[in-house]
Amino acid sequence: MAPRCRNTPSSIARQLRQEANFGCARCGCPVLENAHIIPYHITHEFPVEDMVALCPTRHTIADKGNYPESYFRQIKENPFNKIRGTEAFLIPSDELVINFGGCRFINIPIPVRLNDFDIMCIRKEFNFTSDHSILMFGRSS
Numbered sequence: 001m002a003p004r005c006r007n008t009p010s011s012i013a014r015q016l017r018q019e020a021n022f023g024c025a026r027c028g029c030p031v032l033e034n035a036h037i038i039p040y041h042i043t044h045e046f047p048v049e050d051m052v053a054l055c056p057t058r059h060t061i062a063d064k065g066n067y068p069e070s071y072f073r074q075i076k077e078n079p080f081n082k083i084r085g086t087e088a089f090l091i092p093s094d095e096l097v098i099n100f101g102g103c104r105f106i107n108i109p110i111p112v113r114l115n116d117f118d119i120m121c122i123r124k125e126f127n128f129t130s131d132h133s134i135l136m137f138g139r140s141s
């Protein structure tokens with residue numbers, strides 16, 4: 001197994017995330033890595049057409065040679081989240097129920113707030129879908 005190259009240009013990584021609908025092309029997991037369909041140690045490049053967004057678990061499986069190229073091409077063309085659509089975000093009831101950290105929040109749109117700053121926000125839209133955001137910060141040195 002060749003070592004992974006973790007320096008995918010940000011524009012390529014963004015394009016891969018978008019084409020996979022922000023989830024692993026195989027399982028939909030939102031934790032993403034950028035996998036080379038044609039191994040990096042052969043190409044030494046980051047061709048978006050030869051890469052696919054995968055979760056760490058699927059990336060490891062792929063790096064062990066368990067997926068043929070045709071399978072990579074298939075899931076790149078039809079990623080899990082594209083096939084599943086937005087059903088996961090449909091909320092058919094009148095209540096918005098959020099289970100978080102062992103607590104149950106009912107119709108509370110901002111369950112996580114630091115001082116007066118919203119860290120995580122989930123609201124119900126009129127069309128029965130959820131509108132959610134999670135802010136993440138990195139430490140600057």
Ligand SMILES: [Zn+2]
Pocket residue numbers: 024025026027028029054055056057058
């Ligand atoms: Zn996955």
